[in-house]
Each structure stands twice: as C-alpha cells, then as structure tokens.
Amino acid sequence: MLSARRDLWVSMGSLMLTMFLAALDQTVVATALPTIAGELHGVDSLSWLVTAFALTSGISTPLYGKLSDMYGRRRLYLSAIALFLAGSALCGLATTMGQLIAFRAFQGIGAGGLMVLTMTIMADIATPAQRARFQGLFGAVMGVASISGPLVGGLLTEHVSWRWIFYINLPLGAVALAVAFAVLKLPRRTSPHRIDWLGFALISGVLICLTLLAAWGGVTYAWSSPVILGLGVGSAVLLGLFVLVERRVAEPIVPLRLFADRTLSLGAAAIVLLATGMLGAATFLATFLQLVTGVSVSNSGLLTIPMMAGMVVTSMISGQFVARVGRYKWFVVAGVLVTALAAFLFTTMSAATGAFTCGVYMLIFGAGLGMVMQNLLLGVQSTAPPRDRGAATSAITFARGIGGAVGVSILGAVFTSRLGSGVGSITPAALDHLSQAARHGLQLAFADAVTGVFAVLTPLLVLGAVLLAFLPDVRLAAPEPAAEKVGAST
Numbered sequence: 001m002l003s004a005r006r007d008l009w010v011s012m013g014s015l016m017l018t019m020f021l022a023a024l025d026q027t028v029v030a031t032a033l034p035t036i037a038g039e040l041h042g043v044d045s046l047s048w049l050v051t052a053f054a055l056t057s058g059i060s061t062p063l064y065g066k067l068s069d070m071y072g073r074r075r076l077y078l079s080a081i082a083l084f085l086a087g088s089a090l091c092g093l094a095t096t097m098g099q100l101i102a103f104r105a106f107q108g109i110g111a112g113g114l115m116v117l118t119m120t121i122m123a124d125i126a127t128p129a130q131r132a133r134f135q136g137l138f139g140a141v142m143g144v145a146s147i148s149g150p151l152v153g154g155l156l157t158e159h160v161s162w163r164w165i166f167y168i169n170l171p172l173g174a175v176a177l178a179v180a181f182a183v184l185k186l187p188r189r190t191s192p193h194r195i196d197w198l199g200f201a202l203i204s205g206v207l208i209c210l211t212l213l214a215a216w217g218g219v220t221y222a223w224s225s226p227v228i229l230g231l232g233v234g235s236a237v238l239l240g241l242f243v244l245v246e247r248r249v250a251e252p253i254v255p256l257r258l259f260a261d262r263t264l265s266l267g268a269a270a271i272v273l274l275a276t277g278m279l280g281a282a283t284f285l286a287t288f289l290q291l292v293t294g295v296s297v298s299n300s301g302l303l304t305i306p307m308m309a310g311m312v313v314t315s316m317i318s319g320q321f322v323a324r325v326g327r328y329k330w331f332v333v334a335g336v337l338v339t340a341l342a343a344f345l346f347t348t349m350s351a352a353t354g355a356f357t358c359g360v361y362m363l364i365f366g367a368g369l370g371m372v373m374q375n376l377l378l379g380v381q382s383t384a385p386p387r388d389r390g391a392a393t394s395a396i397t398f399a400r401g402i403g404g405a406v407g408v409s410i411l412g413a414v415f416t417s418r419l420g421s422g423v424g425s426i427t428p429a430a431l432d433h434l435s436q437a438a439r440h441g442l443q444l445a446f447a448d449a450v451t452g453v454f455a456v457l458t459p460l461l462v463l464g465a466v467l468l469a470f471l472p473d474v475r476l477a478a479p480e481p482a483a484e485k486v487g488a489s490t
Contacts, residue, residue, distance in 0.1 A: 058401015
C-alpha cells in the first residue's frame with residue numbers, strides 16, 4: 001500500500017515537472033521579447049515568438065491524444081520530452097528572428113505532447129476521488145509556470161542572456177525524462193491501428209490559415225486583399241472538408257461525437273478565449289512595464305508575482321472545494337468574470353500607473369484564471385468515457401492552442417496596427433539613450449498599443465463567461481465506469 005502510494009506520488013511529480021516546463025515556455029519569452037526583438041530587429045514580429053509555439057503545440061495535440069488512445073501514453077510521452085529538449089537547444093542557438101520563430105515552432109511540437117499527455121496520464125493513474133485534488137495541484141504547477149515564466153525570463157535575460165531562457169530547459173527536462181523512464185508504468189493499449197492523417201492535415205491547415213488571417217489582416221495586407229480573402233475562403237473550405245472526413249473515417253483524429261456533449265463543446269470555445277487572455281497578458285504586460293513604465297527587464301518579471309500568487313492560491317483552493325462539493329460550473333463562470341474585470345482595469349493603465357496599482361490588477365487577473373483552467377478540464381475529463389479521455393483532453397488542449405495561436409495573433413495585429421512603424425529595433429536599454437521628448441513619445445505609443453490590446457480582450461472574456469453559463473451543472477463525484485483492461489504494463 002505504501003509502495004503504491006509512493007509510486008503514485010513519484011509519477012505525479014514527474015508529470016508535474018514536465019507540465020511545468022511546457023507551461024513555462026508559453027510565457028518565459030514574455031519579458032525577454034523586447035530585448036530579443038530589438039537585438040534581432042523584429043518588433044513587428046514580436047507576437048510570433050508566442051504564436052509559433054502555440055500554433056504547433058495546438059496542431060500536434062489532437063494527434064498526440066489519438067495516438068495515445070490507440071498505442072498507449074508512455075513511449076509517446078518520452079518522445080515528446082525529447083522533441084521539446086531538442087527544440088529548446090535550437091532556440092538558444094538562433095541568430096536571426098526567422099530562425100528563432102522556426103525553432104520555437106519545432107519546440108512547440110514537443111510541448112503539445114507534454115501538455116495533453118501529462119493531464120491524460122494523470123487521469124489514468126488517479127482514482128476519481130483523487131483526480132480533483134490532483135487537478136488542483138496541477139493547476140497550481142501550471143499557474144506557477146505560466147506566471148513565473150516572465151520572472152524567470154527577465155532574470156535570465158538581464159543577468160545572463162536571453163538564450164538561457166531556452167537552455168535552462170535542458171537539465172530540468174533531462175531529470176523529467178530520466179524519472180519518467182524509470183518509474184512511470186502505464187497500460188499497453190491495443191486498438192485498431194488506423195491514423196487519420198488526412199483529418200490531421202486538414203485541421204492543421206485550418207489553424208494555419210486562421211492564424212495567418214488574424215496576424216496579417218489589416219496590418220500586412222488589407223482586409224479586402226486577395227491574400228486575406230484567400231485565407232478566409234481556405235479556412236472555411238478546409239474546415240468543411242475536415243468535418244466531412246471526420247464523419248466518415250473509422251478512427252477520427254477528433255471524434256466529432258464528443259462535441260455532442262455541451263461540457264466539451266462550450267468548454268472548448270471558452271478555453272480559446274481564456275488562453276487568448278492568459279497568453280496575451282503574459283506577452284504584452286511585460287512590454288508595457290519595460291517600455292512604458294521604464295522598469296528593468298528583471299523587475300518587470302518580479303512585478304508579475306501578484307498574478308502568479310493569485311492564480312496559484314485560487315487554483316488550489318477551488319480544486320479542493322470542487323473535490324468536496326462535486327460541482328464546478330459556477331466556479332468557472334465567476335473566474336472568467338473576474339478575469340474580464342481585470343482585463344478592463346488593464347485598459348486604464350498609462351505611463352503614470354504605479355507598480356502597486358499594476359500589481360493589484362495582476363492579482364485579480366491571476367485569481368480569475370486560477371478558478372477556471374483546471375476545473376474546466378476536470379469537468380471535461382469527468383464526462384468523457386475512458387476510451388475517449390485522451391481525445392477529449394487533447395480537444396481542450398487544442399482549443400488552448402487555438403487561443404494561443406489565433407487569439408494572440410489577433411492581439412498582436414491590434415498591437416502592431418496601433419503602434420505603427422519605425423520602432424523595429426527599440427530595446428528597453430535603448431530607451432535610456434533617447435532624448436526626453438523622443439522617449440516620452442515612444443512611451444505614449446506603446447501605452448496606447450498595449451491598452452488597445454486589452455480593450456479588445458475584455459469583451460472576448462465576457463463572451464467566455466456567457467458560454468460557460470450554459471454548461472450542464474453535473475456532479476463530478478458520480479461513479480466512473482471501470483476502465484477496461486488493456487494489457488500488460490509498459
């Protein structure tokens with residue numbers, strides 16, 4: 001009994017470490033973005049360092065989820081860690097903005113597997129009674145990683161080099177890989193070996209077209225240009241073909257029957273909006289702090305601690321409470337409304353906004369997110385049948401990737417259009433060498449661009465709360481059907 005309990009906690013510890021790394025790399029570049037973009041001459045491409053990672057991690061999640069349901073999780077999980085580490089090493093070696101964006105995309109392929117497989121494996125090895133409590137812990141880990149990313153990135157960028165925000169993954173990832181290889185024992189699954197490659201290619205095409213449409217529309221190309229119209233038509237055609245294919249293949253990459261469940265369909269739509277908010281805040285708040293209020297790179301990371309604290313505390317408390325009462329719906333609705341309130345408060349910021357006020361707004365934002373992300377995933381996993389749990393988890397993770405890719409692209413386009421041209425090589429350090437008039441003009445421009453981003457984000461988050469209000473109010477403590485015996489452990 002003690003041995004089984006010890007093995008469970010060691011396995012959970014390994015899963016939490018890999019989730020920490022994957023979530024950290026969604027936001028660790030945030031405080032380094034102004035420095036990287038200035039050094040590599042690409043402020044106009046700034047959001048793509050986040051978008052490229054989110055795009056490939058989002059695209060890969062349905063494939064990881066389906067393959068894990070078919071062949072088992074363990075080998076796929078170990079392979080995802082190895083891909084993530086290889087991508088991290090390449091990012092640290094990049095010498096141009098184009099290279100770094102490409103390597104971030106490669107890194108995201110591994111991260112997509114880590115995000116979906118850690119949560120699916122957790123659901124496999126924990127009992128229904130344990131799952132809600134572990135969800136709270138995983139939510140806290142994800143919160144710490146997502147919100148401490150800017151802090152870690154700022155400290156490494158200012159005191160070592162921005163390249164170390166990627167190199168630091170290598171020793172931590174090696175530990176996670178070794179522990180997972182040694183202690184993680186999972187069932188070997190046997191099921192029909194049919195991979196829906198056509199469906200995977202079509203949904204990837206949809207997401208790529210939507211991301212480019214969001215990033216280029218009204219900025220690089222006019223909305224009426226052939227390129228933008230072509231991307232719009234292409235997105236619609238590919239989506240229609242994807243639905244047709246998924247309704248006919250024996251082993252669809254995303255089983256459409258899952259979306260008949262309102263918990264999954266509404267939850268996935270809301271996650272798109274929430275991920276847009278979480279990654280958008282991490283991306284643009286650091287830019288505001290460094291280029292508007294003039295704080296140092298490392299201090300801009302320190303100023304995100306209230307957001308981290310709010311997310312961790314509410315994630316753990318709400319996870320424990322949901323485990324006891326067996327219901328989660330109104331926690332997530334309230335959480336999104338709190339996050340929307342904070343986004344509105346961000347629209348009021350200016351160069352005169354003090355650090356304390358920024359900290360309060362960030363605390364509110366983090367507290368709202370902590371009430372939502374893991375509790376919503378818990379609801380989806382609890383309603384999905386065991387045979388589709390990997391696919392359902394990957395659908396939610398895929399939705400998060402859409403928010404990270406398409407949503408942040410939209411916010412990046414808003415930022416770029418409001419900022420204007422001529423600041424492609426501005427770094428925080430370069431501001432100190434400008435005249436007072438020039439510096440003040442740039443601060444006003446960046447403040448207008450960042451607050452404009454949150455003006456767009458606020459109604460999107462309100463829409464998320466409206467969607468979640470229509471969730472079925474299910475009890476999570478209901479008995480779960482016994483898992484099928486799928487073979488010897490591996």
